[in-house]
Structures are given as C-alpha cells and as structure tokens.
Amino acid sequence: MKKIAVLGHGVVGSGVMEILTRNRKLLERQAGEAVEAAYVLDRRSFPGLAYQDRMIQSIDPVLEDPEVAVVLEAMGGVEPAFTWLSACLKQGKSVVTSNKELVAEKGDVLLALAREHGAWFLFEASVGGGIPVLQPMRESLTANHITEVAGILNGTTNFILTRMFGEGASFGEALALAQELGYAEQDPAADVEGHDACRKICILASIAFGSHFCPREVHTKGITRISAQDVAWAARWGGTVKLIGRARRTADGRAALEVAPMLVPNSCLLSRVDGVNNAVRVTGDMVGETMFYGPGAGKLPTASAMIGDLVTALTQPANSRPLAWGPEKPGSLQPWEESIAQAFLRVSGMDREELETFYPGCRFLDGPEGEELALITAPATQGELDAAGQAAEAAGGKVLSRVTLLEDDR
C-alpha cells in the first residue's frame, strides 16, 4: 500500500478524495498497489465524512510519517503551501500541486529542491485544469524548440466573453450570471483582470523557454473594458474577442509574454473554444501547431490531472524526465512596449483622412455610419501604438477601444 497526504479539502481536494474512492481499482492497477490518503489536511472540519478519522489540521503528522510518499496540495496561495511543500521535498516526499500561484511564483525553487532531494514536483493541474498539456509539452514535444504558446487559460472570463458574443449580454450581466452559476468568485478580480491567466502563461513560458518568468513582470490586461461595440465590430471583421495568454520567442532570442483580450479570427480554432473550456495552442519548430482542449477548471477535471501526476510520482523514478527550468534570467523578457502587433481600434472625433495620418497603412472596417470608426492598424510596436493614440487624442480624437490581434491580418 502506498500512503499519500492531501492538503486542502476544498473543491479540488475533495475531488481528489472522490476519484481515489470511485476509481480505486483502476488506480490500484495503475500504481501497482493500493493507494491510501492517510492524511487529509484542512483548517475547517467536515463532520460526517467517511474519512473523518484521517482529517488533520497541522502539517506535522505528514512530515513525521516516513511512509507518506506523495503529498497532493490543493490549498492555493503561496503560503503556507511553499513552506510546507519545501519541507516535504527536503524529506524526499514527492509533491503534486494544482496551485498555479505557487508554481508561478516559486516553481524554479521547488523544482530545484525536488531535483536535489530525488523527488518529483509535478503540477499538470495548475494550467488548464484537467487538460493534459504540461506533460505532453515536456515529453511528446521534446524534439521541438517551442516558438509560441497561446491559449484561453481562464474559464470564467471565457464564459463571460462567450455570453457577450453569443447572447449579446453586457459584461456586467454575463459576470452576474457567472457568479450565479458558481463560475466566478464574489470578488472576480483575479479572473477578470487577467491575473489568473497571467500565472498560467508564466508557467507555460517557463516550461517552453527554460527559465522562470514572474507574473508581476508580465503586461496583463483584463476584459472589463470589452463592450457591446467591440463585440459587434469583431463579428463584422469575422472573429471574436478572447482573453489570451501568449508567450513567443522573439527574433533576438528573448521571450514576449502578454495577457490581454485579443481579436481572434473565426478561422482560428481558438475562436471556437466556448464557455468555461480552456485550450492551449503549442507551436514547435518541428511539429508546427498543436492544440490541447478541455475543461479548464472544476472539481473532478482538476483532480483528474492531479491523480495523473500522482501515478507518475508513484511509478516512475524521480526526475527520470525532469520538467525543470532555471531561475529568472534578467533581460530575457522583451518589454511589452517593444512587441510588434496589429491592433483593432475604435475611434471617435476624427475622419478617415485624419486617422490615417496617425495610423499610416491602417485598414478601415465597414460598418454602420455613426460617431465612431473602426480600423486595423499596420504592424507596429505597442509603444508606437501608444504614442499614436496619444497624438490622435491630442488632436481631438478619442480612442474608445484598442484590442491586439492574435494573428496578423493581411
């Protein structure tokens, strides 16, 4: 029998316990012997649980039990998870986590600890919920230099945007519905401001490019300013707006990371990823474009990914194929202002001729006669687009909206 511990008995932690029970026989076959959650840690108490006798409120019993081989963490937050999991790794216990904040902040440190102490540090569930993406990137796509990762990494915002595009809901209405259905927190800032997606693109970029990328360094814009007008123009243009996390290799070998609502053409599969689903597009120099799609969150999908990692940790020698990256490399991140993009703009207070002086080579979109014009700019750096907007506003125009294009529009 293999003993494990589960830290956190919220949505995901209780999902782990549910799969351990429901698919017990399958897991016994996979792991080669029975798997038992000997400890389940939560500050709260849950009267009536079948495994009530195994609930603990301190990490000590886990650290004091040398038979615990793997610790599954689903508490969230950097502390106390970082301190506790560091202690587990130092004892050679393997760690599986769904905690994207922890991995995005401290992944390089925890990976180094795991390597040093012959343990696994695995975190498939931290990106894309139940979707297998980190392991395929690490193993199946290992022949490739990854040139770009771009994805819909947050289910809450994708649900909101899907409602805005499909049902014509306003941002506020769609958010209220998401909260009613339990897809959004009462304080939705981490989702709608893009911070959750930012943690995930940092994890993906760290795997793809081999050094740590910190969320606080990454240009991050949420979806709160996307309006019904943007929705209407995007449809006319032949696409939709999605909150995209993107990491690209630049021509000079740096990495460009960004989280922002982006205009996605209907010809791109990402435009068809709806509701709370996520999808991650991974481009490699040999394979070309691949995409991984599925439920980006939820109790059982996320727990499914953690149990997949658990079986890896129980059956494969630690670090037989390390998913490792090094510490942050100063200068490896291209400043956002230098990144080249085309943008969709809505502007009022100016005619086409005036606008062309600020946005040379732009293409105007056909739409209803009205106060505002919509255009697609020529490729320019984000800094140049900032400057052009400021100049246009100084000359009496008003930039109502600016949305980066995911793909070049030629």
Next chain:
Amino acid sequence: MKKIAVLGHGVVGSGVMEILTRNRKLLERQAGEAVEAAYVLDRRSFPGLAYQDRMIQSIDPVLEDPEVAVVLEAMGGVEPAFTWLSACLKQGKSVVTSNKELVAEKGDVLLALAREHGAWFLFEASVGGGIPVLQPMRESLTANHITEVAGILNGTTNFILTRMFGEGASFGEALALAQELGYAEQDPAADVEGHDACRKICILASIAFGSHFCPREVHTKGITRISAQDVAWAARWGGTVKLIGRARRTADGRAALEVAPMLVPNSCLLSRVDGVNNAVRVTGDMVGETMFYGPGAGKLPTASAMIGDLVTALTQPANSRPLAWGPEKPGSLQPWEESIAQAFLRVSGMDREELETFYPGCRFLDGPEGEELALITAPATQGELDAAGQAAEAAGGKVLSRVTLLEDDR
C-alpha cells in the same frame, strides 16, 4: 553517446534524420548525451547523403551491434517490420514506430515481447502524426475510465471533405487536388475507404479499453459516396460531414467501434478541424471531454512524435509506465448492427407521410422543393435502420444517402 538505428528512409525516416541533425543540441540536452543514428536501413540507395556511410540494406548489422539501444521504424507494412522488430525486442532493444498497420495488427504481441525483454515499444506517431495523444491518454488521463474516443484520424479525407464543404468541389475534384498536392496517394483506397482511420481507431480503442481490437472486425465506411447534395443538406442542418473513427464503451461493458462519414454539428469543435489536420476527442469519466489537435501526418510532425518516444526510451526505465493491452477478447466488440444511432437520410420517391411509417419519430429538414426529402431519424440500432431502408425501398422509395450523426440531435 547513444547509438540508434533508423529503419526506412522515406518521408518519415528522412524526417527523423533531419530532426536529429537540426535539433542535435536540444536532443543531447534531453537525452543526457549525444544521440547518433549509427545505421539507416533502406532498400533504395540515396547518393549524396551526408550519412551515406551509415546506410544499410539488411537488418543484420543492427542486430549484431549490442550498442544499438533503440530502433526507430518507419518502413510501414506488417512484414518485414514485425519479424525485424520482434528480433530487436528479444534482444532488449527498445522500438519506436510510426507504423499504424503494424501496431493495429500486432500491437498486443509486440507489447508483450517488450515487457518480457525489458524494452520499450512506443508508437505515438502511429496515431495523429505529430499530435501528442497516446502518451497523454496513458499518463495524464490515467485517473479515468475512458468512455469514448472519437476523432478525425485521416488528413487526406479531411482535406477532401474540407474542399467539398468550403469550395463546393465534387469528391472527384477534391481528390484530384489532394493527389496534385501530394496529400493523397495515386491509389487512394486506404485513405478514402477508411482503412487508415480504422487502424488508428483500433489502436486508440486498444489503449482505452485494454484489449486488442482488430481492424478487420470493425465496420468501416469511406467517403466516396458523399455528394454535393449531402454537403448542401448538412449545411442547412447546421453542420458538416467528417470521416470519424469512434470507439465507445457500451452500457453492457462491450466496445462499439466504427469508421464512417458522420454528420457533425457546428457546435462541436471537431466540425472546425479543417484541411489535413487531425483531432482526437477523448472523454473520461472524471475529466469529461478533452481534445488533441494538430498535423495528422507529414515528414517533420510525424518524426517529431518519434523523437519524443525516442527520448522516453533513452531516459526512462523500460515499462516504468507500460502502455499495454492484452490480446483480443472474443465477444468484447458490439456488432455494428446493434449499435444505436440517429441517421441523416436523403430519400426520393416517397412523401413525408409514407416515410414516417418507416421512420417513426423522424424529423424532416427544411429545404428546397424537389425530388428528395431529408430527415433525421429517431435513435435506432443500425440493424433497424438497415431494415427500415429495405422496407422503404420495397415500397418504392429510394434511400439516396444515410449518414450517422456524431451527437444526438434533440
């Protein structure tokens, strides 16, 4: 230095050699030491190759060299691949193959040999070209009982159907273009009759359900009879026709396997997979629906999958996580006639009232007044749908087309 051998120097085999050269440093980092293709076997000669001195025409040098750790096979066909690879496995050499015919016919035997002799038998490239799908199913989704696998598994037929739906081409025109572009063989039967897709769904079903499924047992229908009329009606219904390979767990624990053109609603992501791309949708009891998308064939994508397997074979202990299935289980396959489906039908020579007597509960599609009617049947077994069609034809009707629906239409 790790020595490997490459069998077959066609499209895929030469792609393997290209990646070994172009991404040499990356692979050395992944594998922990340099990887050298010491032998490249092909009956043909390729004057002017940089590795001309390593070309061989017999398997003997490979079998006689104990330093060859891994053999990559991209010759295709069951023989001599089966005999040669069996000999390699018996020596404890690991085998990586892209040969779907071999895996679909002899996978269980080769897996057993690999297990017995402590070697790897890996074949990610045999399904979905460069798309990581077998390894994610085996590892990341291991917490799940797989309930269904359904996918677009053949790029040639998907290219043809995409042209028919997008450009209004006839089957013959689209096939000719596919041949011109090198996507289809001069004898396109294996693709357009569904045999290639059948091999792949058998491999996927064997992994998902744990016992071998033989292509010759599986109901397989190609796309040669899909017409412009089907295309027009499918669009009116709100979907498209795709060649789908599908394997499902039935309620009584058997497996239902099928390859056929199916009507796919626009709401389903598979309907948006265009051109030579493939996609595999994997449904698990815990994770729900996931999908893996990418280039289903081609030199470098397929070679990318083989090199991924190669690095696994070089760095992980054999069978640390066996991708294994047992021999064919008599009675485990549900006869196609018993499988329940809804079908799209085009019928001439009958009015609605008459048709309803043969297809009770059917729903007629709105379309142009003309010779033919189109309808969606109520759910029935394929055998019942056969019988109803025969009865309708005996009464003077003519069933012009019958296409199974991928999803229930309610």
